[in-house]
Amino acid sequence: MMNLSELNRESLDLLNRITTVGAQNAALVLTKMIGIPVDVSFPDITVIKVEELLKSEENKNQLTGFVFCRFAGDVQGIAALMLPRQSVITVLESFYGRKIKSLNEMKEVDYSGVKEVGNILIASFLNALSNTYNITAMPTVPDVAVDFLPSILQEFSLMLLSEEKDNLVSFRTQLVNPKEDKAIFGSLLIFFEPEQTINAILGEEKK
DSSP, rough: OGGGGOOOOHHHEEEEEHHHHHHHHHHHHHHHHHSSSOOOEEEEEEEEEHHHHHHOOOTTTTTEEEEEEEEEESSEEEEEEEEEHHHHHHHHHHHHSSSSOOOGGHHHHHHHHHHHHHHHHHHHHHHHHHHHHOOOEEEEEOOOEEHHHHHHHHHHHHHHHTOOOEEEEEEEEEEEEEETTTTEOOOOOOEEHHHHHHHOOOOOHHH
């Protein structure tokens, strides 16, 4: 049985094409919502092991935004968007037009803003996947957390490991306002369950 770690470059390129469509859809929605032009891209895609998340040193001592949900249908799994501190601040300032000095001062509406960005990016990817292969992948209502990265990754990793799943696909995410040249960076993490399902779908495309 092939697992995600055995996805070849061709399969990853197929997923990358899907993210391009998803990025275009997300850009349209975010541009309309925020009222300023937003370009969305997923410039890099990799398959990583759950354990690698726990070893991440980047932004280790900073608060991090984390939006995650489950999805079900012909493909099932878990999706999450991880945003470092500065990206969360840029999102909130773009959404609400006010300066954010500290994530410790976030209000309920701020959490909703972060959740909505995650929801848009996750849903856009799943919609692109569904439309490309004529399948269903429906996300649940997402949850949001803002905490120090080790705490977030520990909880997320334990959830995956408890289900005996090892691998997930990581898409580096970039949102840019061309007028202000402000970039929002993050990681879209997708775990497919069972893993052989997504391999079968990608295999059909290559035939």
